[in-house]
Amino acid sequence: MNNKVLFGVLTILFNSYGVPCFMQGQVKTGVLRIVLAIVTFGVIGIINLIKGIILGIKILKMSDAEFEEAKKEYITDGIPA
DSSP states (O other): OOOHHHHHHHHHHHGGGTHHHHHTTOHHHHHHHHHHHHHTTTHHHHHHHHHHHHHHHHHHHSOHHHHHHHHTSOOOOSOOO
16 A cells, blocks of 8 residues: 555545455455445445545545555545445
């Protein structure tokens, strides 16, 4: 997770598949996103897609210093699904 732009773009495109969670080392949360998206017939996946767009834009708007500070904690939007 060294590149802010790469992380932001992957968050926008693949948040519903849990890719940002896997990039941050949160394997359980990433797998949970995939399973819940399947179990709910994509409803949670659509919600996570919208949240990923918002979170990805926030990440891309961050300065490098803000991104480095945010990397010390997990960058999530509060919903595990």
